[in-house]
Amino acid sequence: DTGVSQDPRHKITKRGQNVTFRCDPISEHNRLYWYRQTLGQGPEFLTYFQNEAQLEKSRLLSDRFSAERPKGSFSTLEIQRTEQGDSAMYLCASSFSTGNAFFGQGTRLTVV
Amino acid sequence: AQKVTQAQTEISVVEKEDVTLDCVYETRDTTYYLFWYKQPPSGELVFLIRRNSFDEQNEISGRYSWNFQKSTSSFNFTITASQVVDSAVYFCALDMDTGRRALTFGSGTRLQVQP
Numbered sequence: 770d771t772g773v774s775q776d777p778r779h780k781i782t783k784r785g786q787n788v789t790f791r792c793d794p795i796s797e798h799n800r801l802y803w804y805r806q807t808l809g810q811g812p813e814f815l816t817y818f819q820n821e822a823q824l825e826k827s828r829l830l831s832d833r834f835s836a837e838r839p840k841g842s843f844s845t846l847e848i849q850r851t852e853q854g855d856s857a858m859y860l861c862a863s864s865f866s867t868g869n870a871f872f873g874q875g876t877r878l879t880v881v
Numbered sequence: 882a883q884k885v886t887q888a889q890t891e892i893s894v895v896e897k898e899d900v901t902l903d904c905v906y907e908t909r910d911t912t913y914y915l916f917w918y919k920q921p922p923s924g925e926l927v928f929l930i931r932r933n934s935f936d937e938q939n940e941i942s943g944r945y946s947w948n949f950q951k952s953t954s955s956f957n958f959t960i961t962a963s964q965v966v967d968s969a970v971y972f973c974a975l976d977m978d979t980g981r982r983a984l985t986f987g988s989g990t991r992l993q994v995q996p
Contacts, residue, residue, distance in 0.1 A: 772925075802983065811885075811972050811986030812926070825983065858924065869916075870984070872926035 771795060773873035775861050781879045782851055789847045790876045794863030801844050802870060803836055805829065806858040818844060819866070851880045883908045885975050887987035894963050895995050902958045902990045904973030910934075915949065915956045916974040916984065926972070932956065963994045 774793045782788050794801045799820050804812035815834070816826045820841040830836075833851075838844040848855055858877050862870040884907040894900045906915065917929040930940065932949055940947045944961045960967055970991045974984040 809988065811974070811988050812984070813986070814983040817983055827983075860926065862926075869928050869931055871928065872918075874923055874925040877924075 773861055773863050773871055775859075775873040775876050777876055778874065779877045779879075781881060784853060784880055785850055787847065787849045788851060788878065789845050790859055790861075790878075792844045792846070792861030792863075792873060794843070794861070795871060796842075798863035798865055798868075798871075799841070800864045800866060800870075801838055802862040802864075803844070803846050804860040804862065806860055806875070807856075812860055815846075848878075851878075853880045856880045883910075883975050883977065883985045885973050885985055885987035887971075887973055887990050889990045890988075891991040891993070893993045893995060896965060897962050899959060899961050900963050900992065900994075902960075902971050902973075902992070904956045904958065904987060906954050906956065906973070906975050908975060908977065910977045912977075914976040916976070917947070917956075917958050918972045918974060918986075920970045920972060920989070922969070929958075960992075963992075965994050965996050968992060968994045 776791045802817040803815040805815055806812040814827050815830050816836050818838040821838050833849045836846045856879050858875040860872055860875045862872045864870040886905045913934045915932045918926040920926050937949050946959045948957045970989045972989045973987045976984050
């Protein structure tokens with residue numbers, strides 16, 4: 770399968786714990802995006818990378834959130850000291866610079 | 882600021898009926914892109930179409946068609962002869978022509994096609 774893959778698909782964690790999600794984009798794509806989607810809403814932009822450089826971060830991305838793309842390939846999104854409000858679907862997408870974004874199936878996070 | 886409004890939260894139709902999903906957008910930019918994505922129960926957003934602001938021609942792809950009207954800031958999506966497999970949440974999205982490709986999504990319309 771050469772699509773965008775995300776791991777894990779589901780994560781349940783206790784409030785206050787740290788969690789890390791991984792995204793493997795389509796291999797030729799130089800751009801990688803993270804979005805967050807809460808129940809009944811559309812995805813909201815969090816951040817994006819061009820190769821290994823993080824070019825933009827949304828105001829939604831608090832200090833507890835950090836994203837990396839160390840070699841310009843896969844990316845990780847870490848949430849420290851999780852809160853119940855962090856419960857959501859976290860979607861990753863990738864694209865060429867001028868192309869359409871292709872999305873993964875997401876990681877559903879539940880904070881209890 | 883950009884905004885996308887999908888006023889229809891949920892639509893239910895019977896198979897073979899035609900259905901139109903509405904999308905209204907707001908932007909101050911003169912150059913922008915509009916998108917439609919489909920999100921089936923599996924969760925993955927599936928790209929359907931991209932249209933730039935200078936191209937107001939309607940487009941048809943099989944049972945799908947799109948009507949873009951700048952005068953009313955609308956980009957509506959019609960499915961002709963709906964099928965059960967069309968059941969999903971459909972999102973309209975907007976992107977400024979800055980190259981960011983960071984999309985602003987509407988809240989989605991859930992379409993249920995009954996057999």
